[in-house]
Amino acid sequence: MFDMIELIAPCHFGLEAVLKKEVTDLGYEITQVEDGRVTFRCPVSGVARANVFLRTAERVLWKVGSFAADTFDMLFECTKALPWEDYIPADGRFWVTKASSVKSKLTATVTIQSVMKKAMVERLREKLQVSELPETGVEYPVRVFLMKDVVTVALDTSGEPLHKRGYRQLTARAPISETLAAALLMLTPWTPGRILMDPFCGSGTFLIEAAMMAADMAPGMNREFTAEQWKNIVTRRAWYDAGNEASDRVKENVPEGLLIGSDIDRDVLKLALSNARAAGVEKQIKLIRRDVADMKHPASYGFVVTNPPYGVRLEEQAALPALYKSFADAFKRLDCWSAYVITPFEGVEEAFGRPAAKKRKIYNGMLRTDFYSFPGPRPVVRKEFA
């Protein structure tokens, strides 16, 4: 029924270039890049492939349409004008699961949701020629965002957000999200086959994401997606093909011992091990209990990628300068290594005794952080979005 479609992939603010590259690598054409969102064209099979393969997208949304509306009447009429019967079957369950509004006249998100639901009901009743919609079947959740009075309407094909890979059953305090960890790794010159160390590894997210990249394990190969149920618009074949492609790509015999995590807390290391096992990458990862002050490695070259504590409570904040100083001092003993640090703590450059070669603003949810690059003395191959 559909030829080419448009998908919208939301991502962390500041990481659009990384997601854009991932989408291009999947072979799809980017149509728009906005703050926190990349839109692209693909065949319907792209719904399955994007969900299974994208490491840095938060979800995959299927764009149904967009229109200008600055009154609820316009919102109703334009929503009703969209071809909902092409997507939602007579028994489908549908509702506007999330609405967001930025710089727009319509701001009451609950009203936006209910007006749109009413418009969809009217459209479907008319087009399907039924008086009642039982809504007893498969779910078709709708997401809507308003930006400067332009309304974009999309179906959520993912369900659970894509950072839920399925491996992290247990989390330490302040874990970094899987999608953010993957994107930050992609921003560094680290590539599979090179040494990576996280001296504040917590539940092991950076290391597990790196191990999955090294083994070319698709992030979504062990989970389910809402659109798998949409047999009316996405064929079973599309999901089988994406699953087979993911299985074919997995590498056996990935080098061991290159990914090293350490943490001062014995209990979080247990979580890290259990998460690594759940992801099937525990052989690649070495975990050590140690204070960051004792960080060391015999190799001359390697990468530290980490998110140190940032001190939620006041008494923790007071300890941060000394903690970052002991991290920086230990790092200095690591010969020609490079360090990449994400944190909202502003004393990082002071601790390292030099300005970062690059400081990139990243939003970790609502938290403003910076990603500091301290490349080693040898020139490193830069990736195209660096």
Ligand SMILES: C[S@@+](CC[C@H](N)C(=O)[O-])C[C@H]1O[C@@H](n2cnc3c(N)ncnc32)[C@H](O)[C@@H]1O
């Ligand atoms: C923000 S968390 C890291 C979270 C991790 N990225 C994850 O995904 O779970 C910071 C970690 O630093 C550890 N830590 C605090 N002080 C430390 C020290 N002096 N040496 C080593 N680790 C320390 C904490 O136990 C905590 O697990």
